[in-house]
Amino acid sequence: MTIEDLPVSGVLATIGATPIVELARLDPHSPFKTFAKLESHNPGGSIKDRSALEMLRDRILDGRLVPGRSVVVESSSGNLGIGLAQVCGYHGIRFICVVDPRTNRQNIAIMRAFGAEVEVVTDVDPATGEYLPVRKRRVRELVATMDHAYSPNQYANPLNPRAHRTTVREIIDALPRLDYLFCATSSCGTLRGCAEYIRAHHLPVTIVAVDALGSAIFGPPVGGRLIPGHGASVRPELYRDGLADIVIRIDDLGTVVGCRRLASHEAIIAGGSSGAVVAALDSMRDHIPPGATCALVFPDRGERYLDTIYDDDWVTTHFGDVTHLWRKPEMEAASC
Numbered sequence: 001m002t003i004e005d006l007p008v009s010g011v012l013a014t015i016g017a018t019p020i021v022e023l024a025r026l027d028p029h030s031p032f033k034t035f036a037k038l039e040s041h042n043p044g045g046s047i048k049d050r051s052a053l054e055m056l057r058d059r060i061l062d063g064r065l066v067p068g069r070s071v072v073v074e075s076s077s078g079n080l081g082i083g084l085a086q087v088c089g090y091h092g093i094r095f096i097c098v099v100d101p102r103t104n105r106q107n108i109a110i111m112r113a114f115g116a117e118v119e120v121v122t123d124v125d126p127a128t129g130e131y132l133p134v135r136k137r138r139v140r141e142l143v144a145t146m147d148h149a150y151s152p153n154q155y156a157n158p159l160n161p162r163a164h165r166t167t168v169r170e171i172i173d174a175l176p177r178l179d180y181l182f183c184a185t186s187s188c189g190t191l192r193g194c195a196e197y198i199r200a201h202h203l204p205v206t207i208v209a210v211d212a213l214g215s216a217i218f219g220p221p222v223g224g225r226l227i228p229g230h231g232a233s234v235r236p237e238l239y240r241d242g243l244a245d246i247v248i249r250i251d252d253l254g255t256v257v258g259c260r261r262l263a264s265h266e267a268i269i270a271g272g273s274s275g276a277v278v279a280a281l282d283s284m285r286d287h288i289p290p291g292a293t294c295a296l297v298f299p300d301r302g303e304r305y306l307d308t309i310y311d312d313d314w315v316t317t318h319f320g321d322v323t324h325l326w327r328k329p330e331m332e333a334a335s336c
């Protein structure tokens, strides 16, 4: 019996098997087909539900994590924290999530609603100016000082990429062919899990990694970044050279425009990294051959970005008047 076969019950049994939809309206004249895997349909609202479950499942089922005794501790600014809060909440296991002041208040509220404890670090690391090293240090401290504490450590845990063998398999099974796969990156769990499966099965798929311009995953960061989710301030241990065939880094404006184009053209309100993936596809349009099939992984839903990406005042403050970048031609005509 493998871990994948171990039983999972209740709401946790609804993790995965997310829908895949064709995006025919983003570019009605596109000579290639584009599909989106809607990971927002996981019960905790994101792709990280898969990683959270995979990283805890065997420990819960074989008794290494015990309700009333064990404590799970992790650093996360959002989606993984919510996924872990849900898995721990379902099983009655104590969970402490270490976050920083940039963490969206709604994410903290969701974790608390699942019964998680949330600890906010307030200082940045003096060497890097980033919160992430401080959050990771605090997790190590908690694990070292608490009895029966365990940290999944999404940035280095091989069970994180392993969770995405099902993600990529679901995409391959749903489509008659697959030529390009676009994945947003942070811990590199999705990218590595999908890439290892594709390479192991010798599938002729071009893997496109989509990162934030201010991230350190694929090279030195360029500038800051406003939008959380994809990107990382330190290269994760899960990173390996050669996971992606193509790397595309998208800036914050590109991310916003991708999200707002998705909303106005496809009626999909998705999170920032999904917008970055759309922007990456747009940047490659002239290089994708006619007849090809592209799959885009959309990691989360847009409700967690209503105060930023979907708030016109926030967008204008940061980028000026850019609404023309996502209006549909018929909307332009109506506004004349």
Ligand SMILES: Cc1ncc(COP(=O)(O)O)c(C=O)c1O
Pocket (backbone or CB within 6 Å): 046, 048, 078, 079, 080, 184, 185, 186, 187, 188, 189, 190, 191, 228, 229, 230, 231, 271, 272, 273, 274, 299, 300
């Ligand atoms: C919104 C969003 N997009 C993309 C990613 C990247 O996924 P991964 O950690 O598998 O690289 C994450 C990870 O937390 C995320 O929250």
